[in-house]
């Protein structure tokens with residue numbers, strides 16, 4: 059079995075210097091970490107990434123953070139200017155909004171691209187220093203799309219694989235990117251490219267066809283093949299999953315059961331509806347709040363009988379747009395509670411912080427309805443985690459955005475909505491509020507089956523299977539090359 063080298067922008071924790079000159083270690087929240095951590099913990103390997111602190115990386119806190127992890131950690135450092143232009147700039151003010159179809163939110167600053175390349179080169183250096191013949195090198199996500207090109211320039215000929223966690227946009231939107239050609243050429247330096255859904259794979263292939271006249275997409279039923287620069291690149295869909303068993307086990311634990319009972323008891327006679335997201339404009343939080351407001355306005359039977367628990371995990375607050383976005387959420391929550399609350403009922407319970415795992419699981423288990431309504435999402439793991447934790451008679455109902463990658467797998471059980479259609483979402487809230495226990499259970503059973511079968515280990519196995527032949531082949535070629543040189 060090859061050694062697994064995972065490369066992602068962030069490590070699974072963040073180091074932070076407090077005002078008292080003390081270092082704190084916070085587990086990173088977010089989909090990528092939730093998915094990769096259990097895999098590396100189980101099979102070992104190396105994780106290369108940035109520990110979230112600009113400037114020099116403090117050795118002792120880093121060692122403390124990684125002790126007992128079950129895998130090796132290789133930190134990559136970023137200066138403040140690099141963090142601003144690579145992470146906040148190109149990654150999160152160009153690629154993130156564009157790939158979520160929100161081109162008006164993009165800040166196309168040419169200097170961002172230069173820093174993006176420089177930082178990708180630093181990751182490439184870290185990989186080149188740590189990888190050995192036969193390693194399975196797996197680069198993750200939109201921050202590191204230039205890494206393979208940087209590695210090829212460093213004469214690394216190993217097989218390189220890449221997975222995109224966010225959506226890939228359709229050509230009409232991708233074409234707005236000033237570096238569209240350079241980015242696609244860089245991506246085609248990988249040997250295997252993985253996407254979340256059929257939609258993303260189709261968009262990517264369409265962009266390759268339209269933007270690169272020297273690339274050829276071969277018609278194929280399974281894994282797609284692209285001929286480019288005398289090489290063959292493979293691309294396919296690998297929908298990411300969750301560690302189903304650990305969520306289900308966690309949800310039935312005594313600790314979580316107790317918190318679940320407490321949460322339910324706090325809202326007698328009400329159905330609980332959950333929103334749990336990172337602070338991000340792609341997650342559709344204001345649209346969801348407007349839909350809830352509309353539901354309370356038009357459907358009086360919901361008043362006093364439904365509560366929306368909206369938890370938002372702070373994220374990227376240094377970017378002004380995220381700050382403004384949080385203000386919008388605060389105002390909407392204030393408006394709804396100001397208009398509809400009574401002496402005994404508050405319609406929205408809103409928190410702006412990260413829940414600990416047991417609390418998060420208790421929320422999943424306690425809430426009869428989950429509102430997962432991103433404007434666009436690569437997958438959305440919250441939707442899957444909610445299903446895994448719906449352990450009481452399969453009684454949870456999932457209202458899911460048709461634009462979340464998860465909709466492709468969960469559509470037989472979820473109630474799909476267009477998150478932009480406030481009235482439709484409002485009517486759907488009423489519909490699921492009235493939904494019979496039998497229908498809820500039948501829908502949830504279907505979803506739980508998919509989430510259980512297509513879990514995170516299945517995802518990793520299918521990706522590794524698709525990539526391992528390439529790794530073995532390139533290791534053989536490299537050792538032949540080495541033998542020739544020594545002869």
Ligand code: GDG
Pocket residue numbers: 087088089090092093223224298334335336369371411412413414415418435436437438439440441443
């Ligand atoms: C990216 C893509 C894709 C949420 N609230 C709390 C908390 N969470 C955890 C959830 C979940 C994760 O955060 C969020 O994952 P998502 O998948 O929903 O979203 P992104 O962070 O945007 O992830 C996404 C994913 O990568 C994986 O490929 O699905 O489309 O955008 O795991 O559990 N965790 C804790 N407290 C909270 O309050 N501890």
